[in-house]
Amino acid sequence: MAGVFRDVTMEWDGEDYVFTPSNRILRRIEGQGVNIAVLIHGLSVGPVSAPDLAFVAAEFLKIGGADVNEDQIYAKIMGGTEKEIGALATAVTMALVPQAGDEKKPQASARKSKSKRSRTKRKK
Numbered sequence: 001m002a003g004v005f006r007d008v009t010m011e012w013d014g015e016d017y018v019f020t021p022s023n024r025i026l027r028r029i030e031g032q033g034v035n036i037a038v039l040i041h042g043l044s045v046g047p048v049s050a051p052d053l054a055f056v057a058a059e060f061l062k063i064g065g066a067d068v069n070e071d072q073i074y075a076k077i078m079g080g081t082e083k084e085i086g087a088l089a090t091a092v093t094m095a096l097v098p099q100a101g102d103e104k105k106p107q108a109s110a111r112k113s114k115s116k117r118s119r120t121k122r123k124k
Helices: 023-031 036-045 050-063 070-079 082-096
Strands: 008-012 015-019
Touching: 008 050, 008 082, 015 050, 023 036, 023 050, 036 050, 036 082, 050 070, 050 082, 070 082
Parallel strands: none
Antiparallel strands: 008 015
């Protein structure tokens, strides 16, 4: 079975970093006090916690091999351009939300299963 998370590319300091999120990583992040559901909601409709976003983005970038810390990300969020912040938020959102299944659901078998009990009307 293919993984439910897709590879995500995040740009930091002019370099692209690729990582693959996993439920294990998300549990580790939540273990540090970040509620993933609240963060996803904030990313989609606002407001988003800048410190939480900075922490999560730093974790993902580190997994991808970047030498970065959450303070650097926080500074970028607070002083970056709308385009830079949007790209960061989009990458984090993509990492947090599993991909939609590309495969079609298997069709139901045309054959009906046999019931162990037959259905008959009871006479009263």
